[in-house]
Amino acid sequence: MSEDKNKKDVEVFETNTDKKVNDTSAIDNKEEKDQIVEESSENRVIENKDRIVLDKKTRKNICNRHQFLQGTWNFERMQNGGWAYSMIPAIKTLYKDKDSQVKALKRHLEFYNTHPYVSAPVLGVTLAMEEERANGTPIDDAAINGVKVGMMGPLAGVGDPVFWFTIRPILGALGASLALGGSILGPIIFFVFWNLIRYIFLWKTQEFGYKAGKEISKDLSGGLLGRVTLMASIIGMFVIGALVQRWVNIDFTVPITRVTQDSDLYIDWANLPAGAEGIREALKAYTTYGPSSLDPVKVTTLQDNIDLLIPGLVPLLLTLGISKLLKKDVSPITIILALFAIGIIARVFHIM
Template sequence: MESRTHNLSKKDYVVATLRSYFLQNGFNYTNYQGTGYANVIFPGLKKIYKDKPEELKKATTENIEFYNVNPQTVPFVTSLQLAMLDHGEDPSQIRGIKMALMGPLAGIGDAISQFGIAPLFSTIFASMAMSGITAAPLLFLFAMIGTNLFIKSGLGYLGYKMGTSAIDILSEKINQISRAANIVGVTVISGLAVNFVRVNLALEYATTIDGEEQVVAFQTVLDQILPRLLPAVVTIIAFYLIKKRNWNVYKLLALLIISGIVLSLLGVLV
């Protein structure tokens, strides 16, 4: 691990936590929260890479990549990432941990905020409003803001503590942690790809079995040999075009839509 002077103070982590309120402002369907995430940690990155404009540019660009997590839990990730960067950890290994946290924190955050806190406060303050308490809507607003601020601040502090006090422990096993995080990420993406990408062949051929002519679908045979092969192939091609050919999402979508229509009209896909 590189020895370096720590450039961030506790105030910088607080600033990042507060800036997380603007996470969704840069939302788009190319990188989702990527632009907002880079904006959240940018002041911290400027301090970490002060007098190193090229490294700052590279770090900022890398953090504009696709990211999608519950907004209430993002301070945990930003604090952890900034703390590890400030302690000189390898950015590529930190990225693996950052991406691995995306799925679990999205699930936990949605369960707590959208399916826990919001319905609970809605029920309480709606009942108060129906009872004639005119301040109920404002009380609901203050309760939601206060609770979300508490969650954000708590998770931001937890991420800071894990990234600083546990840095020595993490540094000894950072390669194993990073590898495990990458494996989890690839496993999740692979599972999503084969379950949500639909590609089915419409081609059939006739064969004689026990003296009777039967029609056999190529898709049936393919599924018996290599189940879900076509969704995996399409996903790999999409990854190649985005990663290696620098295609944007809109160009890729156009290709997939046109290809799907043409191949369907030709009777190749169903």
């Protein structure tokens, strides 16, 4: 009995000793873990202290400056001066040495043009990307400019119908109706509400773009920024291609053939009935036979033949030619003056 009791006492003693040892090791591990957590939190604090951030006051200043986006509009690079003016507070905050500031300012003096109000989200994304770049993220000039160019085209198509064709006419009609009734509130309501909506939209969308831009810049390793840049660039190229067809207008008026039409293929202005009946017959003939029905002689011009071959070929070739000249560092002002001269000479000699 005594031997069994002694064995039990020894086992209890060893068990208690093991528990104490385990408790001590647990305490040691906890202290090490606490020390590691404390060191990592200190490192994070140090990293946050070293990180350059655009605070809300600076972003407000940028938003206020951005209202003058079109203050230095020019035919060479359009809104680039107003854009660079908006970016100055961010550049001064993010880059402390003069060389970096100069490079950043030159980076934002490239061509830029979009609706002045929907430019705010583009500005927000650009601010976030510049902030990440200043903090060491490998974002190059091409990525920043690619996102700008890719966003400005599609957003320009949103701004015109929303602001110029919806909000402004509604507020104008409201203000005009009050003004016609003799109320001084008419112009006041228009100017106050228009500028209030405009400024709130500028600030909110700039902040939205700023937050979205920070998310884009976080996932550089996953290629998110590269994919966004690629998609934005593709969209930008589509928009530019559509604008070439819409805005570039070249018409070679050199006559190639002259054909006298049959009497039933053109409008006989001298024998049209008087009044509404004559107008109806003229409109019917024009609808049926098109512009050629206005004259008894059908003239086929050089432009007609080119359009039969490939519509829009000449504007496309002109755009590609100018792009090549720009790549060879030919001054845009020189190109503009040359286009004016060619257009005037071609008009004088009835070529265009």
